[in-house]
Amino acid sequence: MQETNRVVDLSVPSAARMYDWLLGGSNNFEVDQEACEMLLEVAPTTRELALNNRWFLQRVVRVLAEEHGIRQFIDFGSGLPTQRNVHQIAQETDPGARVVYIDNDPVVLALGRSLLDENDNTAILPFDMTDTEGIFAHPDLKRLIDFTEPVAALFISVLHCLPDSAGPGQLVRRVVDRLVPDSFVVVCQLVSDDPKVRDDVTELMRVQTHGNWGRVREESDVREIFSGLVVEEPGLVDVTDWRPDSDLQQRRRSIEWTEYGGLGRVPHRAR
Template sequence: MPDERTDLPSAGIDTTTPSVARAYDAALGGKDNYEVDRQLLAQLNAAVPEVNEIAVSNRKFLIRAVEFLARKAGIDQFLDCGSGLPTAENTHQVAQRENRDSRVVYVDNDPVVLAHGRALLEDNDKTYLVGADIFDPPAVLQNDTVRRHLDFERPLGLLQVATMHHHDADKGLAPAEVMRQYIEALPSGSYVVFSHFFDPEDEAHSPIAHRVQAILNASISRGYFRTRAQIEEMLVGLELLDPGLVVNDDWYPTGPRTTPRPAAGNCIVAAVGRKP
């Protein structure tokens, strides 16, 4: 495998501390996780029994959105921030199913993700992985691998799927400023695929958001359930496609629900926006 296809710091795997990426992998039925990660997932499921379903729902949103961009919007290059572990239906698999020439650059700084990165790239010469902090836009946007393989003179797809809710607003740039810098750097006609933990600010669902946030913040990763107004600040500069910012399984579902939505399903929202 050519060395230029990765831009990764050395990384080891700590199997004694839970990893959000591995817990997400466990929720999706993946195999790249350990007992400590499954214990974190079990703790979340004990507080909110629908956590697994929410993880699956979020991945299905990503799949539908990437299919739309590749199939109908003509997007053939993608910058996937906070890619997570390679698991079922990654961005490059979805995009390249529609257009085999689609290029995907993944960005992550989780040592667990980076440790698995080369395996992801072994059999794909149009997929790249960058080790960088996605909450530092210049570090990503000025990265040599990003600039070499994505053409910022043409529209591209930026993915921030279940990422910004892990950003601590008290550290570094505010979340809205992080997104502003990414959106400003995108060429006209580009798209942003976005999902985020959501505090509906109501008696029925806000307690769920608060319980999950407390568990996450007591573990290895932070997780913030933000209000609609706070999330909308992160999408300034985009024209949101119908149906706008909605509960993620309401963004162009493949069919009507046949079962009631889990209560926790109201605590994550999604949108796809186009930069004019």
């Protein structure tokens, strides 16, 4: 498989850059900001959703490192680097923790490489996250990740970017099949129990990103992705409620839609 080699089209919004703007970042363009404004008209609490999702990422990585002893992470569809990235959190527990980021957005790749240049225990690989064979064959992944030891695979707020035809559930299972028991998988994605919200946001994002989008799904779709994994407490939830550690962070919630998911452990397989 060939590594992704995309050219930045500044006339088309990017989900990664839109997310950056919602988090208060500066690595975005006017076209991304305009798309976010349209999104906020459909789902006004989307900024709260983005912030709560980022805090979830930070909490779950810390739990994996501190409580489960995970020292290897693969972040699929990692998005733009911002404060408190996966490697920064994991390396607070163990400076030797290793992190591989996967993304195919040219802006993400450029900024990620500049951030990671001086960190020998990290790498960013230019792949579509569905290219499992290419990713797992890459020399940098093989250099940093020892697949005889537990690994954490992160799919945080990315599977809704994949259409059903791309098989988001099959993607997770392909990755799980390569992990040893007691590895972990983190999955959360955008869901809503309101059909109008699901349809309106899906159509808006599909049009704005020129088809680089999947769909807003339902909680049952996420539960199906966790089939075969042992779901850790507190189960599959709105990620705002996943082991919250700060009242300040939880004061404002998203209403129209949520990030739904949790943490799954790869079980020991029957002999």
